[in-house]
Amino acid sequence: MLTRKEKREREKNQNFFFDFVKIQNHFFKDLVDQLKKVKDKRHQSYITYGPETILYTILLKSVFGIKSMRSMTELFNKDECIENIRVVLGLKELNELPHYDTINDFLAKLEPKELETIRIYLIKKLFEKRCLESFRILNKYWPIVFDGTGIHTFKEKHCEHCLRREYKDKETGETKVAYMHHVLEAKLVVGDMVLSIATEFIENESENVPKQDCELKAFMRLVDKLKKTFKRLPICLIADSLYACEPVFEICDKHNWKYIFRFKEDRIKTVSQEFRAIQSLETNGKSSEYFWVNDIAYNDRLVNLVEKVKVTENEKKQEFLFITNFRITERNAEILVQAGRRRWKIENEGFNNQKNGWYEIEHVNCHNYNALKNHYLLVQIADILVQLYKYGSKLLKQLKKSAKEISSKLLEAIRTRIITVEDLKKCKKIQVRFTYT
Ligand SMILES: [Zn+2]
Structure with a gap:
């Protein structure tokens, strides 16, 4: 010092x-x-x-x-x-x-896409330099966090691509429409850094689309881009519970990607019921720091669940439950949970810093x-x-x-x-x- x-x-x-x-x-x-x-x-x-x-x-x-x-x-x-x-x-x-x-x-x-090309150049250079190798999960997979966020909201129609959402005006009780622009990000989480490697704008093709664009639809487009750009990159997707669903599992199977998603019990009920049933048999109600179950059947595949229970200073229990296609073992349970928890980084350091700290991305330039x-x-x-x-x-x-x-x-x-x-x-x-x- x-x-x-x-x-x-x-x-x-x-x-x-x-x-x-x-x-x-x-x-x-x-x-x-x-x-x-x-x-x-x-x-x-x-x-x-x-x-x-x-x-x-x-x-x-x-x-x-x-x-x-x-x-x-x-x-x-x-x-x-x-x-x-x-x-x-x-x-x-x-x-x-x-x-x-x-x-x-x-x-x-x-x-x-001209700017996307420049970003790809930057990211590929970083991989070439091999300066981030120590941040791979289990020495192999690059942790890539997926998350969507709103960047602009308008009271009046801004352009034909705006997403529209109805809301009730607090004062008058009238139903009004908000016009918004949202974005889905894929960010590489390496140590203290959260580097954007691909972006997909969540936007309607035109004003008259019968169904609006959404995060999961944008995800499918983003995945195509990622796969085309980083063909053989070993990737581990990290995301919230929204992503724990059949279409995303299919994509991961197809591309040989790993995933770790936060898991909410109601996302796939049969899976969480089986997990809890085995948990109560094996632990007799005693809670341990890490508990996992491999090979829970879901549609045509097997999924694995791991839970970390953390007791905070004021005796409150915090539970972190993840679904993954990594086979969970005594040796990797902690590593996988830590990797899954990196999702908060994109929210905190990624979006918050870009919104409120250094850049103010919500500012309409x-x-x-x-x-x-x-x-x-x-x-x-x-x-x-x-x-x-x-x-x-x-x-x-x-x-x-x-x-x-x-x-x-x-x-x-x-x-x-x-x-x-x-x-x-x-x-x-x-x-x-x-x-x-
Ligand atoms: Zn617009």
Whole structure:
């Protein structure tokens, strides 16, 4: 542990943004080229900024935790900031940064799959680097958490793809309709990091669909995407009780994927009845920390259930019940339960941090639906960069800064200090290690 004085000394003359760029380049040396390569649908004769300038500017907005497009344009309007972005992007010249209107216009025309391609590049690089190997379940399966959440709610119709839900107005008692946008995420949970690897927007194809889109339908589409992108990746799906159903089990069988789902007793009654019956026979009513039953028949397959009973400090019993296709043994019961419980991470660190902390994904940056999707995907990409920095930077590990301090240090650095081309060239190879904190 450093003393306060040592911390001040350590912090003096530190360029936090340069530190961030070093980590970015360590993992993704072709990131700028990837940004350059997106299919640009703008009218080529009116173009002032290349896609890499527009995309990197908006990524930095998220990295620095800037809430609105307007304040981004104001805060970035500094010579040092423009120069730093020019150097990192390897441009000959850059006199101004794109105004937020220019950025929103660009995002309104950009196909979301272009940004998905960039995210795939990032994730594949991380796998190649083999820096996350220790977080596989039983040394083999990558834990991928699936979870849906709402990102925008409107009182009036926003676009033809909105989900609609009726509700009763508290004051007038009238039945009204809320218009919403929801999203389903697949996130890789590796140690303290929760990295988005695929996104599916839950949306109606048009206004007149007889049945609205839902999380499980979106799940089927998301799975197709995942399978196409990461063909041979050994995956373990982690999700809540909604997923404990025949169509999802079938998908897992077909792709040879493992699953661990939270299990609510009423989700499949026959299965929970058999589990409880065997439990009362084997334990005679005495509760043990872990209890499991393998090979419970369900339709044409066998499923396994494991339960952890935790007694809290005030003598309250907490039960965590999971259904899985891992064969449960004395040796792996604890590991499987721990893996299943990682689902809370996507809720806490994943969505909450993105909604209330660093990014405010619910903020409507722009009204165009396609641009909104792209804003969302860019936050996911920025969040990967931020987490690798937050948990990978040696400097940050020593200084133990809060999220708020990190983002403001980064912003301060890009606005006041200059990185030169020579600085970047001189960068030594760094080592980045991730552990559980
Ligand atoms: Zn809409």
